[in-house]
Amino acid sequence: MSFTEWIFLFGAIGAAGPVLAHLLARPKFQRVPFTMLQFLRSGQIESRSRRRIKDILILLIRCLIVVLIAIMFARPRMLLNAASGNSQKVCYIGLDNSLSMSYTDGTGSLLERMKESVSDYIGSLDSDSVINICELATGQWIRGLTIDESVHAVERINISSYTAGFDDFVSVVRADAKGKYSDAEISVAVSSDFTSAVSQCFDKISEPVRVDSFEVFPIIPGVPAVNLAVTDAHVASVRNGKLKIEATVVNYGQAVQTRQLYAKTRAIKSKPLEVSLAAGQKQVVTLVLESGSNENMLIVPIEVELVEGDGIEGDDKYYLAASVNSGMGHNVLLAGNSYDETFLLKTAFETLSGMDMYENASLKQVDYNDLSGIDIGQYDIIMFSSIGKVLEGVADDLESFVQTGGRIVFFLTGECDSTAVKALWAKDILPALPGERLSKSTHIQAFSTSSAVSSSIGSDDPISQSLLNYEMDRVQVSDYYKLDCHSQGECLWALESGDGFVCSKELGKGKTVIVNTSVDDSAGTLMKSNACLAFCAFLLGNEAKVEEYSFRLDERVRIPASDMELRNADRTDFQVYNCDGQMSTVRVSDSFLVLNDVHGTGWVKTLTSPTRWAGVNLCAGETDMTALTMDQIENAAGNAFVAGFDEKIQMDKSSADFRYKPLWKYFAWVLVVLLLLEITAANTMKR
Amino acid sequence: MKSSRKYLDPQLLSKLSNMELVAKCAVEGFFSGQHPSPFHGFSVEYSEHRDYQPGDELKYLDWKVFGRSDKLYIKQFQQETNATVYILLDCSKSMSFAGEGNVTKMDYASYLAAALSYLMLGQSDSVGLYMFADRIVKQIPPHSKRKHLNAILTTLQSSSPAGRTNLAEVLHSVAESTKRRGLVVLISDLLDEQADIYSGLAHLKYLKHDVIILHTMDHQELNLDYEGLVQFEDVESDQMIRTFPHSLKEAYRSRVREYLDDIEKTAGKSGIDYCLLDTSEPLDKALIAYLAKRKRMM
Known part of the structure; x- marks a missing residue:
């Protein structure tokens, strides 16, 4: 017997x-x-x-009584002998029923093999054992079973799309070992395919539970695994009725595989592309969906799918819901030291506003002196004719402006304020840091060689075409800065000297652009030329606004609420279809319908018209069939459970997981x- | 007063001068006296007639009856004799008990024994004294001479209470040692097993002794009039009990009443005279009241 708070034993002097x-x-x-x-x-005699x-x-x-009270305060406990033979036998079995266990090869599915293996194990247990089974993917427990009941329970286990988790399993065993079954002989068995995802789960467990025996049953494919998975997809761009979808395909198997990949909506299907990947290789594939119109699109369900099956079919499809809002808003603020400085830009913009796609555009000019009084939040684009000192004071506002989807264009002049530059650079607003000012002449690179620009606007776009037709290399730049591009920035357009002409950087939902010349100098040349509109449009940007509703199983699914749902935001009876086709009730939170459990992967959709969709996909790495070695498995599992009662335990009795039996209850009864x-x-x- | 006459109170003796203690049943004596004898003969009081048996003295023939009926009858007379009185005095440790302001039970019993001795010797009866605790510790054989009183008084005065009570043993012992039927006066607090006491008394009655029980009890023993926390310590053993007697008083009195009633009833059934004497009451009053009552019952 030992005492946790032995100092209280001095109370026995009482x-x-x-x-x-x-x-x-x-x-x-x-x-x-x-x-x-x-x-x-x-x-009485x-x-x-x-x-x-x-x-x-x-x-x-x-x-x-006094001594007992002192002992109780000292919290007596007894180190149990794990080798005790007469104690109750309790067995905890953790079974991995995650999607990776559905892998099927010539010898059958891993799940079936796991069931056979575990049934054999259960049969080898003592007949009076109490068996508790945990489905690791769903976290469901079936407790207090006999051997026969356990075998039947194992037979009934099905695959779940969720990733196997060990936190709950380990914590329940830990709690029982210390409490309910502190006197019992506890054995633990875990059966899994021990993929890297499972290994990561084990790594998260900070302290192992000490039990009497611990066994692992790795269920590994008999031949090198064959599995290709679509792990990610998003809409790269929407232009002229074409949706460019970038899909990430990973070879999670152990052999080279060639498969076909396509994307489809309910109405259209992309041209299949062949994907060939070596083991462990990842590739981003661009698929084009012809939507046939340039109009705004409500949420559309897009499925990116690999043709033909492999070991696991559940990871061959990626669900992506996207809404497209073509063209940014063009509510423009021109800020400069004077109105004259931004005159050329204003003229170009006014010309541009005569075109259809800019017919709703608006423009406001403002002097730097009046900038602090302007609410920049109401604008979509801000153009600064120079980086003046005044920008230092509004750096925070500019950061939040870009983060929330705004676009800022900076022109560089000789009056570039270093403190303002530092403040903007510190906020990651500037796409490139202006360095040394170079007083020499160079030319802008010919536009046709700038794939970045063509991809930014679109090479088949009419505006882009006019820019291509202009002889860009005739525009001379005589006074410019040496630009040091931000690590996350991109040089869209360069000078012939090799320095950057136009650099951009994404920040949050917005974008910033820096033009390495003043408005009325080289840029002014462009403004006065036939390429005026094209260059102006290039600066303003023409990206479609795409919202994606694609979630992982471990994320909370959010679908934008309709006007009707927003009006009745306090109601909690809005119905949606879950991934398994069953209806469930959801509530509105922050303009979104929020679902906590979607019952697997697939589509979640609203009942209202028009239907709104959200795609739910597997957790990252779930079907990675890269096999671990037995040593790696044992090391990983050792993070969760340690078996036996050896000298090491005796040496370190302070560890929280040794099986101490608290004795204070017995002392309390004696005291009573x-x-x-x-x-x-x-x-x-x-x- | 001589020191040996401590227990002979003149006032009491004067009050007893007109009283007599007579045996209810026949007692065997050598001399004529006031007590009925089991023998027939020399007395003047007619008893009965019986058939003549050869060898009977002719002087006892009732010639008048022979003249009338021509049959021979012997005329018998009741003999009156003196009695042998056995005074059994309990001198166990419990007799040393005295409530507040009272004499000890032993003293009270000694006064009683002395007075009775005086009275009986005055009637020419033989008086013997047996002092006992768990056995007979002192014994004065019965004698009828007046000077025998001195011996009794000296013995009473020289005795002090000691030992535990074993009444049954003593009564059996007395019953076996007495040669003649007589009057047995038991003066005791009767603190022994009731069954044993009854057994001893039955033995005496079987031998046709006239038995009188003078049960001496202290007022506190009868009423338990103590206040506060009291530790009662048994005088004959090391037993003790610590309690608030006030809370037990009613139950105690009830138990004592039952006990006394039981003794009285059992004694009555056996033809034993029972008299409870409270040591807080004057001895003469109690004794005279008892003797008067006994005389009426004769």
């Missing part, structure tokens, strides 16, 4: 109290010789010696009995 009280506070009474004691209460014994007994009881005894004895003896 036992001296009753002894002193016994010696000092003897009761006062009158002694009377008498003859007829038998006529007094017969039960006692001899003098017996009386003395009772006195000592009650004193002992009182001392014991002693208290009752003391009360009875004291009452009887009138002390």
Whole structure:
């Protein structure tokens, strides 16, 4: 027996109290010789010696009470001998029923093999064992089973799309080992394919649980695994009725594979592309869906799918819901040291606003002196004719402006303020850092060689075409900065000297652009030329606004609420279809319908018209069939459970997971009995 | 007063001068006296007639009856004799008990024994004294001479209470040692097992002794009038009990009443005279009241 708070044992000195009280506070009474004691209460008659014994007994009881209280405060505990043979036998079996266990090869599915293996294990257990089974992917427990019941329970286990998790399994075993089954002989068995995802789950467990025996049953494909998975997809661009979808395909198997990949909506299907990947290789494939119109699209369900099956079909499809809002808003703010400085830009923009796609555009000019009084949040694009000192004061506002989807274009002049540059650079707003000012002449690179620009606008776009037709290399730049591009920035257009001409950088949902010349210098040349509109449009940008609703199983699914749902945001009875086709009730939170559990992968859709969709996909790495070695498996599992009762345990008894049996309850019961005894004895003896 | 006459109170003796203690049943004596004898003969009081048997003295023939009926009858007379009185005095430790302001039960019993001795010797009866605790510790054989009183008084005065009570043993012992039927006066607090006491008394009655029980009890023994926390310590053993007697008083009195009633009833059934004497009451009053009552019952 040991004590957690042994310092309280000094409280046992308090036992001296009753002894002193016994010696000092003897009761006062009158002694009377008498003859007829038998006529007094017969039960009270006692001899003098017996009386003395009772006195000592009650004193002992009182001392014991004090000592017991001290012991209880010291929290006694007993280190159990794990080798005890007569204790109850409790078995915890963790079964991985995640999607990777559905892998099927010539010898059948991993799940079926796991069931056979575990059934054999259960059959080898003692007949009086209490068996608890946990489905690791769903976290469901079936507890207190006999051997026959366990075998049937194992047979009924099905595949779940969720990733196997060990936190709940380990914590339940830990709690039972310390509490309910602290006296029992605990054995743990885990059966899984031990993919890298499972290994990561084990790594997250900070402290292993000590049990009497621990076994792992790795279920690994007999031949090198064959599995290709679409792990990610998103809409790269939407232009002229074409949706460019970038899909990530990974070879999670152990052999080279060639498959075809396509994307489809409910109405259209992309041209299949062949994908050939070596083991462990990843590739981003661009698929084009011809939507046939340039109009805004509500949420559309897009499925990116690999043709033909492999070991696991569940990871061959990726669900992506996207809404397309063509063209950014063109509410433009022109800010400069003077109105004259931004005159050319204003003229170009006014010309541009005569075109159809800019017919709703608006423009406001503002002097730097008045900038602080402007609410920049109401604009979509801000153009600064230079980086003046005034920008230092509004750096925070500019950062939040870009983060929330705004676009800023900076022109560089000789009056570039270094403190403002530093402030903007610190906020990651500037796509490139202006360095040394170079007073030499160079030319802008011919536009046709700039794939970045063509991809930014679109090479088949009419505006882009006019820019291509212009002889860009004739535009001379005589006074410019040496630009140091941001690590996350991109040089869209370069000078012939090799320095950047136009650099851009994404920040949050927005974008910033820096033009390495003043508005009225080289850029002014462009503005005055036939390429004016094209260059202006290039600066303003023409990206379609795409919202994607694609989630992982471990994320909370959010679908934008309709106007009707927003009006009744306090209601909680909006119905949606889950991934398994069942309806469930959801609530509106922050303009979104929020679903906590979607029952697997696939589509979640609203019942209202038009239907709104959200795609739910597997967690990252779930079907990675890269096999671990047995040593790696044992090391990983060792993070969760440790078996046996060896000398190492004896040396380090302070570890929280050693099986100490708390004894305070027993002391508490003895204390209660002693208290009752003391009360009875004291009452009887009138002390 | 001589020191040996401590227990002979003149006032009491004067009050007893007109009283007599007579045996209810026949007692065997050598001399004529006030007590009925089991023998027939020399007395003047007619008893009965019986058939003549050869060898009977002719002087006892009732010639008048022979003249009338021509049959021979012997005329018998009741003999009156003196009695042998056995005074059994309990001198166990419990007799030393005395409540507040009272004499000890032993003293009270000694006064009683002395007075009875005086009274009986005055009637020419033989008086013997047996002092006992768990056995007979002192014994004065019965004698009828007046000077025998001195021996009794000296013995009473020299005795002090000691030992535990074993009444049954003593009664059996007395019953076996007495040669003649007589009057047995038991003066005791009767603190022994009731069954044993009854057994001893039955033995005496079987031998046709006239038995009188003078049960001496202290007022506190009868009423338990103590206050506060009291530790009662048994005078004959090391037993003790610590209690608040006030809370037990009613139950105690009830138990004592039952006990006394039981003794009285059992004694009555056996033809034993029972008299409870409270030591807080004057001895003469109690004794005279008892003797008067006994005389009426004769």
